[in-house]
Amino acid sequence: MxxxxxxxxxxxxxxxxxxxxxxxxxxxxxxxxxxxxxxxxxxxxxxxxxxxxxxxxxxxxxxxxxxxxxxxxxxxxxxxxxxxxxxxxxxxxxxxxxxxxxxxxxxxxxxxxxxxxxxxxxxxxxxxxxxxxxxxxxxxxxxxxxxxxxxxxxxxxxxxxxxxxxxxxxxxxxxxxxxxxxxxxxxxxxxxxxxxxxxxxxxxxxxxxxxxxxxxxxxxxxxxxxxxxxxxxxxxxAGCATLGRTVRAQLPGDRELRGEAVAIDGDGRLVLATEEGMQRPVDAGDIVHLRPAGQE
Structure with missing residues (x-):
């Protein structure tokens, strides 16, 4: 330039x-x-x-x-x-x-x-x-x-x-x-x-x-x-690289939640499907991508 x-x-x-x-x-x-x-x-x-x-x-x-x-x-x-x-x-x-x-x-x-x-x-x-x-x-x-x-x-x-x-x-x-x-x-x-x-x-x-x-x-x-x-x-x-991945959510209060990121809900929260079969919305936290989308 x-x-x-x-x-x-x-x-x-x-x-x-x-x-x-x-x-x-x-x-x-x-x-x-x-x-x-x-x-x-x-x-x-x-x-x-x-x-x-x-x-x-x-x-x-x-x-x-x-x-x-x-x-x-x-x-x-x-x-x-x-x-x-x-x-x-x-x-x-x-x-x-x-x-x-x-x-x-x-x-x-x-x-x-x-x-x-x-x-x-x-x-x-x-x-x-x-x-x-x-x-x-x-x-x-x-x-x-x-x-x-x-x-x-x-x-x-x-x-x-x-x-x-x-x-x-x-x-x-x-x-x-x-x-x-x-x-x-x-x-x-x-x-x-x-x-x-x-x-x-x-x-x-x-x-x-x-x-x-x-x-x-x-x-x-x-x-x-x-x-x-x-x-x-x-x-x-459509542009979110987090969806479809297994992630670790580091939540307030030193809590942690793992699951697959499956959706963005109507409030802008990230919805995780946990190993226990539950869907948990996350409204605040630090997200770590654990695997690339589409890979097991």
Whole structure:
């Protein structure tokens, strides 16, 4: 990917990694002006797009802004995060400008008990956007991981974190785009470029994700949060790599449950068929895939 010359970039929001703005010529900064021009329009979901060189966590920052009063549709993007969090407060780290690290604020006008679908909606939207724009088949690991295939190995390339904030929800997405093999934080990590992406320019990738989120969110809210009625439930199940596998669910309270993942129910829970012949829904927990789908 050939970087644009500096004069064509948004000078107010350049990357500031340890080596300076152009420390890595294959990783040019995002263009805030172009993103705002493409995403902010009358009647659109997105009402503001802010790009910062670095922060601890876009989720933490946007949650603080929500507490002070924030309009739905605000988006915060960071070129680098130093204290990004995943589920169970796991840390997420990556080199500057190597991925997409962003959060957005939503205030759904649907029953609160259906808000649990929001991180799953974000997963469907992101996976479909990556398939269309980057040409990478991105699968979903329940409840919030984004998986790609590198060689013949399934690897985690991103994750989603949803947190209540103010009158709504802040949803954060982290996605490795150009992370190289020698930069992987753990052996099971991956990135779009390692999965053979045909597009690694982060500007069109980010626009594609946000437009996909807007589309799915519009359908979901129009259906009053009914995931079955708007076909979100079907779409998630179709892209979920967890279904059909034997898994171990590590549950709150140091409990553990094993079984075959057989369905995503109407509340977005993972349904496990246990060895005792029972079907048990799991609404929170860490899921470990124990065998590939289709293999005994």
């Amino acid at each position: 050939t970087p644009q010359p500096p004069e064509n970039q948004d000078k107010d929001h350049s990357g500031t990694g340890a080596g300076g703005r152009w420390s890595d010529l294959e990783r040019p900064p995002l263009n805030r002006t172009a993103l705002r021009r493409a995403l902010l329009r009358p009647g659109a979901l997105w009402t503001d797009v802010d790009v910062v060189p670095a922060t601890g966590s876009t989720n933490t920052d946007l949650t603080a802004r929500a507490a002070a009063g924030l309009s739905e549709g605000a988006v915060l993007v960071a070129e680098e995060q130093s204290a990004a969090r995943g589920r169970l407060d796991r840390r997420w780290s990556a080199p500057p400008r190597s991925g997409l690290f962003f959060s957005f604020y939503l205030t759904p006008k649907v029953p609160v008990e259906r808000w649990g679908w929001l991180p799953l909606l974000a997963g469907v939207a992101t996976a479909s956007a990556m398939a269309r724009t980057a040409g990478v088949d991105t699968a979903l690991k329940w409840p919030n991981d984004l998986l790609v295939t590198v060689g013949d190995e399934e690897r985690k390339a991103g994750g989603i974190l949803a947190e209540r904030a103010g009158d709504g929800v802040v949803i954060g997405i982290g996605l490795n785009v150009t992370l190289r093999a020698e930069e992987l934080p753990v052996p099971g990590a991956g990135s779009l470029v390692l999965a053979g992406a045909k597009v690694t320019d982060r500007d069109p990738l980010l626009r594609a994700v946000l437009r996909s989120v807007e589309d799915w969110y519009g359908q979901w809210t129009a259906a009053d949060g009914d995931a079955a009625a708007c076909r979100l439930q079907d779409a998630y199940a």
